[in-house]
Amino acid sequence: MQTAADEKLAIQSPSAIRQWAPCIAMLLLGFLSYVDRSVLAILSPTILAALHLSATQYGYAILVFSLCYMLANPIWGFLMDRAGLWLTTLIAVLIWSIASGSHGLILGFVSLAIARGVLGFGEGATFPASLKTVTETLPVSKRSFGLGVSYSGGSLGAALTPLLITPIAIRYGWRYAFALTAIFGLAWIVLWFFLRASGWYSAPSTTERELDTVNSPSPSRWSRNLFAVISVYGLGAAPLAFGLYAAPLYLTRILHLSQINLGHLLWLPPAGWEAGYLFFGHIADRRRRRKPDSRPGPLFALFSVAGFLITLAPAAARSQHPVAATMLLFFLQMFIAGGFVVFALSDGMATLPKQHSAFLAGISISSWALVTGILMPIFGHFFDQGRYTLTFWIVACLPPLGTACWKILSKKPSLQSEEKPVAMQ
Secondary structure (H helix, E strand, C coil): CCCHHHHHHHHHCCCHHHHHHHHHHHHHHHHHHHHHHHHHHHHHHHHHHHHCCCHHHHHHHHHHHHHHHHHHHHHHHHHHHHHCHHHHHHHHHHHHHHHHHHHHHCCCHHHHHHHHHHHHHHHCCHHHHHHHHHHHHCCHHHHHHHHHHHHHHHHHHHHHHHHHHHHHHHHHCHHHHHHHHHHHHHHHHHHHHHHHHHCCCCCCCHHHHHHHHHHCCCCCCCCHHHHHHHHHHHHHCCHHHHHHHHHHHHHHHHCCCCHHHHHHHCCHHHHHHHHHHHHHHHHHHHHHHHCCCCCCHHHHHHHHHHHHHHHHHHHHHCCCCHHHHHHHHHHHHHHHHHHHHHHHHHHHHHHCCHHHHHHHHHHHHHHHHHHHHHHHHHHHHHHHCCCHHHHHHHHHHHHHHHHHHHHHHCCCCCCCCCCCCCCCC
16 A cells, blocks of 8 residues: 555656666665765775874774764764755765765875775765665665665675776775876766755655654654664664675685785675665565565574574685685675565555655664674784684674564554555545
8 A cells, every 4th residue: 555645746747767767876875975985995005104193003094983973874864864865865975975075185194094984974864865766766565676776886886896896996096096096976966956956856745744743653853662773773783894894804715815806896795785675675575565564583594593693604714616615605695685675665665654755764774884883903902813713703793682672672553654655635
């Protein structure tokens, strides 16, 4: 069943291109975000040598980014819910594009840390904007797949950034690579203006906002179901942190791969992440059409069990084809983590007030950033001690913990806001 706002949306957007254009814009926004945040990591050996910075100073700069990013997500989500998506997103992208380009002007640690902090704060708007766009522009029956499409830009960016940035840096220098990211940001802003001017994206009317408020299970953004989503998102998607940040070090130390070989392989884990978003987004929509009141608890349990495949990584490293076997496990790990993200947010969209959707996305990604910030120093310590097997078991045990928290905290809403029909006035 669709709400009156969804029926109006279907009438206003008969063209598939018009209907999906805002989500494609969010895919490009996620892509831009991960390009901007990844350039420093890819070019770090060159940049640290040029600026005479230590690895410890580099680590502190990354910490500044992570803290600002974690704090900014719910702030941007709150602002989008209150002030509107279009203008808030425009401001955020302008801030982080300037911050990303300013990396080309850094002269030392202080300027690097400031640039990373502002970049992290601006990029905190990425995923709240994506979820808000999905709930505002797509009918209920297409939102989970729309979520997968809009969120997949991040994984696509993680996979393609080395291929885009490295040739620029080699030919023109690392400072020009950052200048290119600022140009990408301004190009996206032009696209965002075009969508608004052409009517392909328009803010919900006052009537639609009132309908959403009436239909919502609770006017409050805080509830047990919110904390359930936060728990299963932050802990269930924790393996993404390992695949993005720790896997390269493992491949270098255990499989003795060179930097060139890593460049040919590191796109595979993010590809699993991308596939998980799209595949599970499609499954979630089909599941909701068939069983509108279903909850994803059994799927979370299935994902948790499947996640223990990563504990086979030490055996894979000793197999006849260690690289292929290990990369397959990393691919599957990221694929499963993408399922946790999609079904966690799909459940949140179904059980929480629609007018707080951006805040939902923001605080969910903040929970993941917090878990990541805690895990990475621990993984680094265990890696230095050669205790790789223990890290795989930690990675495998976190999703079941998140599933258990979701089971304890989740509560069936008294009113299914997105599926209850409302008479047209």
